Amino acid sequence: MAKSLPPFGWLRSFEAAARHLSFTSAAEEIGLTQSAVSQQVKSLETRLGVPLFMRQARGLALTDAGRRLLPEVDAPLQALAAAMDIVDTGPAKNLLTIATSVSVAHWVIAPRLPDFQARFPGLKVRIHCAIWPDDFHSTRADVEIRFGSARQGGIDAEPLLPNQLIALKSPSLRGELHELPLIEAVGTSGGWQAWAKRVGSAPPPSLYTDTYGMALHLAAHGNGVALVSELLADHALKTGLVERAHPASISSHEGYYLSTAKDKPEALDFREWLLGSLSLPQAGPVAHAGG
Structure with missing residues (x-):
């Protein structure tokens, strides 16, 4: 059976970090947070079983494995970008x-x-x-x-x-916030750790995803309590898909x-x-x- 490929996002984060030798610069280029890029690269390293970067006080340096992988990842990414330019025919009337x-x-x-x-x-x-x-x-x-x-x-x-973060759960999920499983949107500055500092104690998250949208979807299906953008939650709240698990909200850096x-x-x-x-x-x- 053919070995499955790592997620595209992991490869994109590695390629950008390898070019800049900086997770921060890669994050600014890609449009993610520094922690999200760092975690995706770490996930790729775990998947491959080898370190791709040496984390140094002055920045990053590629390992031998990282130097070998970079051109193999860069070439198909450039090919994909060129293919998208060919297929995208531009705006149509109306x-x-x-x-x-x-x-x-x-x-x-x-x-x-x-x-x-x-x-x-x-x-x-x-x-x-x-x-x-x-x-x-x-x-x-x-x-x-x-x-x-x-x-x-x-x-x-x-x-x-609005741009606050609020705690949401399915109406069918019974219990107080500290008793329920928590869903974390990885790669954002505001999460359950920030909630614990500003509002009150919360157990460690037990379910992780990479977007507020998916966190909200998981909460609506009774998987736990998600801390997500109030902007995204408006429709779900109005239609009863979710309800507030706590009356407070915290500010968001993104x-x-x-x-x-x-x-x-x-x-x-x-x-x-x-x-x-x-x-x-x-x-x-x-x-x-x-x-």
């Missing part, structure tokens, strides 16, 4: 292209999209689920919604609110940032509609470190 994450497409846009299409019935919409910064560039999207820090959001990007093509009226219409639909009341007290 088409609005939105590039965003699966989480935003699933939990924010999809539930509200019927209302937008009812207001603009002649407009076709293409939703491109982008992960890496290269994906955003290659799609030539009219609207982009990126996740990360304000710097990663891009110049002239505006934050989508968020979702909207960029709009100023020269396309349809994109400006989408921006105005989206911001209007996200005018949500803040729910629950906000806990801040150090008061």
Whole structure:
């Protein structure tokens, strides 16, 4: 039986870190947090059974195994990027292209999209689920919604609110927060450890995933309590898929940032509609470190 390949994200993080010899610089290029890149590289090393980097006080250095692997990973990544450029034929008439994450497409846009299409019935919409910064560039999207820090959001990007982190669970899951399994969205600055510092003690997470969207999906299916962006949770809360597991919320260092093509009226219409639909009341007290 053929050996399965590691996840694409692990290889992308390794390639970027190897070029920059820095997890921080790789994270800024890719659009992830430094901890997410570091963890993905560590997962790849565990999978391969060899260290790929030497972690030094002054930065990273490739091991012999890392130097051998880099050109083997770099070549197919460049080939994939070239293939995407060939296939992407560019914008069509009367088409609005939105590039965003699966989480935003699933939990924010999809539930509200019927209302937008009812207001603009002649407009076709293409939703491109982008992960890496290269994906955003290659799609030539009219609207982009990126996740990360304000710097990663891009110049002239505006934050989508609310941006607090709240604890959510399925209504069928009984018990207090400290009694229930916790779901952690890996690679974000705000997690259950931050919750414990600002709100109160919490047990170690027992289930890990890489996006707030998946954490919310797992919580809705009764797998535990997820700490996720309030922006994503609005529809799930209103429809009863999840409920608050605790009344408090904590601030987040990352968020979702909207960029709009100023020269396309349809994109400006989408921006105005989206911001209007996200005018949500803040729910629950906000806990801040150090008061």
